[in-house]
Amino acid sequence: MNKIKKYISQFNPIVWVLLIGTVLTRASSFMTLPFLSIYLYRHLDLSPLIIGFTVGISPLMGTVGGFIGGHLSDRFGRKPIMLTALFTLALVYYGFTIANGGRVNWI
Numbered sequence: 001m002n003k004i005k006k007y008i009s010q011f012n013p014i015v016w017v018l019l020i021g022t023v024l025t026r027a028s029s030f031m032t033l034p035f036l037s038i039y040l041y042r043h044l045d046l047s048p049l050i051i052g053f054t055v056g057i058s059p060l061m062g063t064v065g066g067f068i069g070g071h072l073s074d075r076f077g078r079k080p081i082m083l084t085a086l087f088t089l090a091l092v093y094y095g096f097t098i099a100n101g102g103r104v105n106w107i
Contacts, residue, residue, distance in 0.1 A: 021082075025089070033058065036096065 008016075037055050040046045046054075073081040 028093075029058065032093070032096070 033055050037051050040051045040054065041048070069081055069085060
């Protein structure tokens with residue numbers, strides 16, 4: 001047990017927060033994207049090519065967004081950028097729930 005505590009204490013707490021945050025965001029993506037592709041096929045009658053493009057563009061945009069987010073966090077600070085990204089991602093997932101065949105049903 002002392003070995004584990006020693007290993008954990010070697011790293012700065014910021015490293016652990018970033019690691020846990022990355023794991024949680026990746027897990028949310030891995031859980032939602034397969035269901036998004038099933039939903040797009042069954043309810044919106046999209047072609048497999050468009051579904052593959054939609055699901056596949058996510059990692060590419062994550063890479064591009066990482067560079068942009070890094071620049072913005074250097075400019076404005078980490079906390080505001082991370083909070084903005086968190087709330088933006090929440091809005092995107094909410095948009096998934098209200099999307100309906102190219103139209104948005106505002107509740």
